[in-house]
Amino acid sequence: MNPxxxxxxxxxxxxxxxxxxxxxxxxxxxxGGRVVLSGxxxxxxxxxxxxxxxxxHAIVTYDxxxxxxxxxxxxxxxxxxxxxxGLVHSAGVQTTRPLGAVSRADYERIMGVxxxxxxxxxxxxxxxSTYRPGAAIxxxxxxxxxxxxSGNHVYGASKGGVIALTRSLALELASSKIRxxxxxPGLVRGTEISAAFERALTVEQMSGVSALYPxxxxxxxxxxxAIAFLLGDTARWITGSxxxxxxxxxxx
Amino acid sequence: xxxxxxxxxxxxxxxxxxxxxxxxxxxEDIGWDSLAAVGFIALVDEHFEITVSPNALRNSKxxxxxxxxxxxxxxxxx
Numbered sequence: 001m002n003p004x005x006x007x008x009x010x011x012x013x014x015x016x017x018x019x020x021x022x023x024x025x026x027x028x029x030x031x032g033g034r035v036v037l038s039g040x041x042x043x044x045x046x047x048x049x050x051x052x053x054x055x056x057h058a059i060v061t062y063d064x065x066x067x068x069x070x071x072x073x074x075x076x077x078x079x080x081x082x083x084x085x086g087l088v089h090s091a092g093v094q095t096t097r098p099l100g101a102v103s104r105a106d107y108e109r110i111m112g113v114x115x116x117x118x119x120x121x122x123x124x125x126x127x128x129s130t131y132r133p134g135a136a137i138x139x140x141x142x143x144x145x146x147x148x149x150s151g152n153h154v155y156g157a158s159k160g161g162v163i164a165l166t167r168s169l170a171l172e173l174a175s176s177k178i179r180x181x182x183x184x185p186g187l188v189r190g191t192e193i194s195a196a197f198e199r200a201l202t203v204e205q206m207s208g209v210s211a212l213y214p215x216x217x218x219x220x221x222x223x224x225x226a227i228a229f230l231l232g233d234t235a236r237w238i239t240g241s242x243x244x245x246x247x248x249x250x251x252x
Numbered sequence: 253x254x255x256x257x258x259x260x261x262x263x264x265x266x267x268x269x270x271x272x273x274x275x276x277x278x279x280e281d282i283g284w285d286s287l288a289a290v291g292f293i294a295l296v297d298e299h300f301e302i303t304v305s306p307n308a309l310r311n312s313k314x315x316x317x318x319x320x321x322x323x324x325x326x327x328x329x330x
Contacts, residue, residue: 095294095298096290096294098265098288099267100264100265100267100291101264150287151290196294199293200289200290200293200294200306201290201306202306202310
């Protein structure tokens with residue numbers, strides 16, 4: 001008997017082309033769940049689907065910054081796939097910018113994909129035909145939303161916002177029997193964000209970053225396990241919380 | 253982009269009065285630190301879609317060295 005079994009559940013995963021989203025889609029399929037993979041590039045989503053356990057998984061493309069059309073879009077997807085039992089918002093963008101270099105465009109983009117999309121996706125999910133009671137939302141936040149990092153203020157603000165959003169949505173959606181939680185990962189290898197760090201930092205600087213993590217840097221599956229835990233019956237009595245998955249980084 | 257636009261970009265990155273940075277400025281005199289370096293790499297990636305390696309940056313001691321890293325992307329004044 002597997003308490004983390006997700007058979008019979010349909011879960012939308014954004015950012016499913018890479019990193020944590022991809023690992024989560026794969027894990028959900030291995031736990032028996034059915035995934036609707038969302039991203040901007042159908043080919044990359046297809047590549048994720050190929051790596052998944054077999055199931056009736058679907059691919060949908062949508063630009064999450066188009067928040068006006070989100071509710072109608074999600075409703076139309078649910079009309080095809082059936083209502084959702086889960087939503088994982090893993091799509092996210094990060095740019096390191098010292099304060100002197102941050103632009104309005106950076107701000108809009110980071111806030112749009114990381115925070116605004118979380119809000120509008122939740123609103124879209126909450127439509128009557130779009131969710132099943134007992135559904136669970138999991139946002140991918142970040143340790144950057146909990147502790148400071150020079151040059152990472154906008155990203156940190158967006159993820160701090162996600163953590164706060166999680167709490168209020170959890171209270172508001174409890175009566176609809178929708179649980180809302182977040183995971184706060186540290187730096188995870190094999191993601192677009194870590195690839196950007198590896199391009200921007202020397203090997204010594206990168207070792208310096210790793211050294212801040214008592215258990216070293218993470219991998220996408222580490223975070224996927226926490227997300228799957230929060231999606232299923234294992235988290236039946238958990239809502240409004242943020243689960244830190246960071247190799248001990250924030251314990252310092 | 254033109255050289256003086258690039259110099260202004262650097263003024264912004266380092267939060268200096270516009271017109272402070274010149275081609276001959278030494279990076280250590282204008283407040284260049286590791287955060288500026290990371291910000292520079294990100295800015296260059298965004299403006300010119302080229303990747304500057306952090307090691308190449310380490311070896312750049314003047315603004316002129318930085319300009320040289322960008323090749324044809326920065327049109328130097330005669």
